[in-house]
Each structure stands twice: as C-alpha cells, then as structure tokens.
Amino acid sequence: MTAGSEILLAEPRGFCAGVDRAIEIVERALAKFGRPIYVRHEIVHNTYVVNELKGKGAIFIEELDEVPPGATLVFSAHGVSQAVQAEAATRGFRVFDATCPLVTKVHVEVAKLHKEGFEFIMIGHKGHPEVEGTMGQLESGIHLVEDVADVARIEPTQTQKLAVVTQTTLSVDDAADIAAAVKARFPLVREPKQQDICYATQNRQDAVKLMSPQVDIVIVVGSPTSSNSNRLREVAHKLGTESYMVDSADELLPAWFEGKQRVGLTAGASAPDILVQQVIERIKALGAVSVRKMQGIEETVKFPLPKGLRLDGPNATQPEHLR
Numbered sequence: 001m002t003a004g005s006e007i008l009l010a011e012p013r014g015f016c017a018g019v020d021r022a023i024e025i026v027e028r029a030l031a032k033f034g035r036p037i038y039v040r041h042e043i044v045h046n047t048y049v050v051n052e053l054k055g056k057g058a059i060f061i062e063e064l065d066e067v068p069p070g071a072t073l074v075f076s077a078h079g080v081s082q083a084v085q086a087e088a089a090t091r092g093f094r095v096f097d098a099t100c101p102l103v104t105k106v107h108v109e110v111a112k113l114h115k116e117g118f119e120f121i122m123i124g125h126k127g128h129p130e131v132e133g134t135m136g137q138l139e140s141g142i143h144l145v146e147d148v149a150d151v152a153r154i155e156p157t158q159t160q161k162l163a164v165v166t167q168t169t170l171s172v173d174d175a176a177d178i179a180a181a182v183k184a185r186f187p188l189v190r191e192p193k194q195q196d197i198c199y200a201t202q203n204r205q206d207a208v209k210l211m212s213p214q215v216d217i218v219i220v221v222g223s224p225t226s227s228n229s230n231r232l233r234e235v236a237h238k239l240g241t242e243s244y245m246v247d248s249a250d251e252l253l254p255a256w257f258e259g260k261q262r263v264g265l266t267a268g269a270s271a272p273d274i275l276v277q278q279v280i281e282r283i284k285a286l287g288a289v290s291v292r293k294m295q296g297i298e299e300t301v302k303f304p305l306p307k308g309l310r311l312d313g314p315n316a317t318q319p320e321h322l323r
Contacts (some may be wrong), residue, residue, distance in 0.1 A: 001287030002261045008215055010207040010266035011296030016200030018100030019044045019270050021303045022077035025098040028309040029072055030057050038067045041076040041129050044270040045226040047247050064088060078129040079103040081136020101303050102198045103130055106165050110137045113163050119156045121145055123178045124167030131167055151181040162189045166196035169228040172205050200269045201228045205235050207296050208266055212236045215264035218243040221275050222268030229268025248275060249282040257286050
C-alpha cells in the first residue's frame with residue numbers, strides 16, 4: 001500500500017434488523033428451551049454466524065424428517081413454502097418463524113392477490129431459499145425470471161391480472177431493468193406499491209455507489225451464499241472499481257493492496273461486525289494507517305420477536321408464528 005493509505009468504511013453496512021431478529025430468535029429459543037434447537041436452512045447466509053450458533057446448540061437441517069418429534073424448530077430468515085409450514089404443523093414441532101418481516105410482507109401480498117385471481121412474475125435467483133419460499137406460497141401461477149432474456153420466455157395463462165414480486169436481496173438496478181422488460185411485454189402488469197427490495201439491501205448498495213468512485217479497491221465482507229453481499233461486490237465492479245468479497249480476514253491477499261491509496265470496506269446484511277473489525281486489522285497490518293467512516297443513513301428499524309420468545313411472554317406450547 002502507498003504511504004498514508006486509509007480505509008473508508010461504508011455506512012450503513014453489516015447486520016440489518018431482519019438478521020438481528022433471526023439470530024436473536026435462535027439464541028432465545030436455546031436459552032428458553034435448551035439445546036438442541038433445530039433450524040431449517042442456515043438461519044442467515046453467513047458462515048461465522050452459523051458456526052457460532054452451532055457451538056451454542058443449534059442444529060441446521062434441510063428436511064423436516066431430520067427433526068425428532070416434539071422438538072423446537074426455527075424457520076430461517078429467508079422464509080419457507082406453505083408445504084413446509086403444513087408439514088411442520090403436522091409433525092407437531094414447537095415452531096418459531098424467523099422469516100424476515102419484509103419477506104413475510106411479500107408472502108402476504110402474494111396470498112392476497114392470488115385470491116383476486118392474479119398470476120405472478122417473480123424476479124429472483126433460482127434455487128435461493130427466499131425464492132423457493134415465496135414461490136411455494138402457491139401451488140402454481142408464479143413464473144420466475146432471473147434476467148431480461150427470461151421475460152420473453154414465460155407464458156402466463158392470462159395477461160389481464162399479472163403482478164410482479166421480487167426477491168428482497170437483489171441488485172436494485174438489475175431488478176429495475178428486469179421489471180422494465182416485464183412492463184414492456186405485459187403493459188397491464190401490477191407493480192408492488194412499495195419496492196420489494198428491502199431497505200437494508202438498498203441502503204448498502206447506495207453506500208457502495210457513493211464510496212466506489214472515491215477508492216482504489218472495494219472489499220465486501222460476506223459469505224458466498226449471501227445474495228445481498230454478492231450484489232454489493234457487483235455494484236462496485238459495475239462502477240469500474242476493483243472489488244472482492246471475503247468470508248473472513250484470512251482470505252485477503254496482499255497483492256490486492258499493492259500500490260493502493262484508499263480501500264473501501266463494506267459488509268453484507270448478514271455479516272457480523274467482528275468480521276469487519278478483523279478485516280480492518282488485517283488491512284492495517286498490510287499498511288493502512290487510518291480508518292474513516294463515511295456519512296450515511298442511520299438505520300433505526302427494529303422488528304418484534306414472536307410472542308413465545310419475549311422475556312415477558314408466556315411459555316410457548318403451541319407453534320408460534322410472527323404474523
């Protein structure tokens with residue numbers, strides 16, 4: 001690194017309210033009901049968080065037949081299909097739903113419009129658990145598009161009642177391009193009253209857009225499975241700034257920083273601050289001499305916990321869901 005080089009910290013970065021809430025649900029369930037607590041899918045897409053919770057007694061599973069009868073089960077922040085909810089109820093688990101309320105909002109909208117006869121076009125990434133959960137709200141009538149080219153291929157059964165829904169962690173710009181293509185092909189399509197992409201995803205992408213032109217390189221702290229973290233790296237790359245995503249400080253390569261004066265640093269919404277601090281220390285060891293925080297939006301959103309996990313709440317004897 002060059003003399004006097006600095007780290008520029010994006011603001012906001014790191015944990016969002018939905019991730020905070022999901023982790024707290026698992027921790028409180030462990031405190032209240034003891035280990036093990038079963039969690040369907042990674043509670044949030046971050047290796048460090050998942051390993052920490054494993055150490056405390058959480059067991060992460062993909063199929064409900066891996067969970068013993070009468071156990072406590074937590075649904076991940078990404079949400080689940082109606083079939084998974086029904087199976088969990090049939091098997092008699094004590095259930096806590098850590099689905100991000102902003103994902104639940106999309107599920108509620110799908111259910112409401114379906115009753116009115118709508119079909120849906122979902123913008124998202126195939127195989128992502130959030131997409132599977134949202135598409136699984138209905139047995140049919142949701143068509144997935146991953147890019148503009150997909151828009152030309154889909155064949156809804158009618159075009160009078162079509163609505164768009166979006167995975168909450170997409171690139172704001174990419175989603176806008178795909179939505180425009182949908183509108184061009186289906187002029188009557190109903191768009192969400194408020195954009196489905198969550199406030200935290202939008203805020204972190206906006207901060208990277210502001211930061212990228214001011215730095216020589218952007219480092220994003222996030223796990224490979226994290227959609228919103230991948231999008232942050234892409235945003236910087238599209239603006240022409242060299243960018244890398246790392247799961248931990250160990251993945252930083254000294255060669256990336258040779259001749260660099262200013263390093264931009266951010267973190268995905270599921271990446272804990274301890275990882276950011278470790279990355280800062282590693283970059284300092286490579287020659288950075290100062291850290292400066294950018295000005296940015298201060299997030300004050302907080303989501304309530306399910307009743308059965310509140311400290312003043314009664315013991316949960318029936319499956320509890322945040323609604």
